[in-house]
Amino acid sequence: MIPAISIVDDCGDLRKLMVLVLESEGIEAIALASLAEVRRYAEDVLQSCAVVLDINLGPEQPDGVAVYEWLREQAYAGRVFFLTGHAKDSPRLREAAETGVPILEKPMVFEQLVPQLVSSVAAAGPPAA
Amino acid sequence: MNARAWLGLLRFELPERDVRMATATAAAFNLLGMPIDLLLFRNEPNASPWPEIGSMAVGAVILSALALGRFLGRPSAVRTLFFVNGLAVALALSLIVPYFAAFPRPWLPFQGFKLGALVAGMLAPGFAAGLLTIVVTVGLPMAQIPALPAVLRSQVSPVEPWALFAFGLAAAFILVHRLRVRALEIRAREALAESEARRRLAAAYLELRDLMNTPLQSIELATVLLQTPQDRKPGDEAAILEALRRSSERLAAISRELKKFEHVLDRAGTRGGLDGQSAST
Numbered sequence: 001m002i003p004a005i006s007i008v009d010d011c012g013d014l015r016k017l018m019v020l021v022l023e024s025e026g027i028e029a030i031a032l033a034s035l036a037e038v039r040r041y042a043e044d045v046l047q048s049c050a051v052v053l054d055i056n057l058g059p060e061q062p063d064g065v066a067v068y069e070w071l072r073e074q075a076y077a078g079r080v081f082f083l084t085g086h087a088k089d090s091p092r093l094r095e096a097a098e099t100g101v102p103i104l105e106k107p108m109v110f111e112q113l114v115p116q117l118v119s120s121v122a123a124a125g126p127p128a129a
Numbered sequence: 130m131n132a133r134a135w136l137g138l139l140r141f142e143l144p145e146r147d148v149r150m151a152t153a154t155a156a157a158f159n160l161l162g163m164p165i166d167l168l169l170f171r172n173e174p175n176a177s178p179w180p181e182i183g184s185m186a187v188g189a190v191i192l193s194a195l196a197l198g199r200f201l202g203r204p205s206a207v208r209t210l211f212f213v214n215g216l217a218v219a220l221a222l223s224l225i226v227p228y229f230a231a232f233p234r235p236w237l238p239f240q241g242f243k244l245g246a247l248v249a250g251m252l253a254p255g256f257a258a259g260l261l262t263i264v265v266t267v268g269l270p271m272a273q274i275p276a277l278p279a280v281l282r283s284q285v286s287p288v289e290p291w292a293l294f295a296f297g298l299a300a301a302f303i304l305v306h307r308l309r310v311r312a313l314e315i316r317a318r319e320a321l322a323e324s325e326a327r328r329r330l331a332a333a334y335l336e337l338r339d340l341m342n343t344p345l346q347s348i349e350l351a352t353v354l355l356q357t358p359q360d361r362k363p364g365d366e367a368a369i370l371e372a373l374r375r376s377s378e379r380l381a382a383i384s385r386e387l388k389k390f391e392h393v394l395d396r397a398g399t400r401g402g403l404d405g406q407s408a409s410t
Contacts, residue, residue, distance in 0.1 A: 010344045013372035019352040020369065024361055025353065044318075085342025098300070106179040106342035 002048045003030040004121045008038060008067055009054035009083070018052070020109070025118055035062040037069060046074055050120040052104075055084040055092050065096050080119040083108070130309075138305065139256055141312045148204045148254035152211040153195045158219050159188030166241070176228040184221035188214055205210060206276045208258040215262030218245055223269045236284045243296040250300030253306065259304040266329055267297035301315050340383055344376035353374070 004027045007018045015031035022029040030048070032038050034057055038045050043052065051071060053064035064082055071080060085106040086093040096103060104113060141197070143151070163181040169264040172175035191210050200206045222241045245266045253259025274282070283403040286292065349372040352363055361369075 010341075011347065013375050014343055014350070015345045016368060020354055020361060020365055021350050033293050056345075059272065063319055069201065083346075085339045085346070107345035107349050110349060 002047050003028045003044055004049045005029040005049070005117055006038075006041075006048045006051045007031040008033070008035075008051065008057070008064065010056070010058040011036065011054070014054075021114060022117065025114060027118065027121055034058070035067050038067055038070065042074070046071075046076055049123075050081065050117060051076070052081045052083050053101075054116065055082055055086055055096055061089055063092060065092070065099065068096075069091040069100060076088055079123070081116070081120075083113075134309075138308055138311065141256065141308055142204065143254055143308075143311060144315070145202070145207075147311075148207050148211075149195050152207050152214065153192055155211055155248065156188040156191040156195070156214050158252075159214055160185050160192060162223065165219075166221075168277065169226070170228055173228060173231055175231060176225070179219040180224035182356040184217045187217035193397045204254075208255045209257045211252075211261050212256050212265075215245065215249055216265055218381045219262075219269045223273055225277060226270070226273060228282070230278045232332070236281060237284050238281070238289065239270045239293055242266055242293065246296050246300040247303065250303035253299055253308075256308055259308075262299060263297050263300045268298075269294045277303045292313075304364055312401065315405060337383065337387075341380060344379040347376040 002073050005022055007015055007029055009015050009018070009031070010033050012033070015033070018094070019029045019031050030041060032041060036087060050065075053067050055064040057063050057067070064084070068080055068082075080101045082094060082096050082101055082103045084096070084103060093103065102116075104116065142148075163185045167178055167181050170178070191214050194200065195207070196211075200210070218241065222245065223240075224386050226238075229238075249259055249262040249266055253262060271293050274285060274290055277285065351369050354369050355373075357367070358366070
């Protein structure tokens, strides 16, 4: 089944929990750790309704902004969110802010985070089979 | 300058390195300048060289002591040595003055004292040491004028002792200006250093916050999932608890890393201003 939401974060625990949270809301999700994995599962990612990107994807790894740039190059039509632990003034966050993509700051309470993701799926409609 | 600025100037202390350098320079000036007077009177049989030699000896002892690292950590003692050096020079010059009576050429009185006062103003390592040295350097000759031999007294310009006084005043102004500028420089440099330290501390805090935010996000989601068993599949509980445990461990690891900085804190017990009450509201 094609996932409605793609999660890209280098933290395995957070990926697992995000998937479980979304499944509890009846939303299928795929969790990936890096740009390389995003490319490997490109078909699923590009057909999802929304992509949630962590910015810091680990040392020596292309960051979330690089993943966003890749999505743009692939003409990705869904919604994109950055979910980051970086402070507002960090250079990486400033770079992400310039993309115009909504930035969600960790730690976000469940009641704020999940409705945003659910509404993006609802707005997009069911993913293509 | 208002009263507060004057008080600040009185209390202002140059860095110890500057105090030692200034005193060593004054002692060197004494040691290398007094031979000029010895040369002046080298052909005068009634001119004893002991005033100059005595002054040079004081300069040599002070210079050697500072070069050998004596009085380290005792800038007050070094400032006192500056005054002692200045006093030695002024006393030597006072003792030399009568020798000019035998000079075949007209005497330009008190040039050494005037130079000494200006040098004291330019070099003094503190306000009190500098002012006292200036007062002694111009005060001694001023007091000496009435007691001069008649042949010398007749050569003293009518503008004396006011010229001496004017040199003393000029030296005092130089002293005040120099110390005030130095105090402002040091204050500006300290403010810049503090600002840089705060910026680096803030950057470190933000890095720390970044490290903590992901395990906190995991804990938030895990807590909600555990509270709603009806919304999850059987078997997920173990995975959720494991993620919770690892997130907690990550936070504990960060806390352990921060323990390394405990020794840096001021042991007087001042804290950064956060307390549990305000953090939880």
